[in-house]
Amino acid sequence: MSRAPSKPTEASDLIRIDPEDDDVDAVSVIIFDDPDSRIVVDGNDDTWEFAISDEIAYSRWEIGELPEWIEPTLSRIGIRAVRTGQVDV
Numbered sequence: 001m002s003r004a005p006s007k008p009t010e011a012s013d014l015i016r017i018d019p020e021d022d023d024v025d026a027v028s029v030i031i032f033d034d035p036d037s038r039i040v041v042d043g044n045d046d047t048w049e050f051a052i053s054d055e056i057a058y059s060r061w062e063i064g065e066l067p068e069w070i071e072p073t074l075s076r077i078g079i080r081a082v083r084t085g086q087v088d089v
Helices: 070-075
Strands: 013-017 027-032 038-042 047-053 056-059 081-084
Touching: 027 070, 038 070, 070 081
Parallel strands: 056 081
Antiparallel strands: 013 027, 027 038, 038 047, 047 056
16 A cells, blocks of 8 residues: 555545555545545546445445455455445434
8 A cells, every 4th residue: 555646635635555456456545534534446447436434435336336356455444344325324
């Protein structure tokens, strides 16, 4: 895991992660803490956004639509699970 050189101005942090998959290039994980907790995974060709609550990433995509490397990659930054749907408030 390494830090990327720049990040969007509203982001709290930006991390470059090399997924443990030989067929996948490094991805950028952009973390937004305020006003809500969410992360954006930029996989160069595709981008996925997740709402975060209690270390669980909630996706609007069905789990089968996400690449297999997403959950293990997000676990490297403390995400315990990836779920479909909205954050329960």
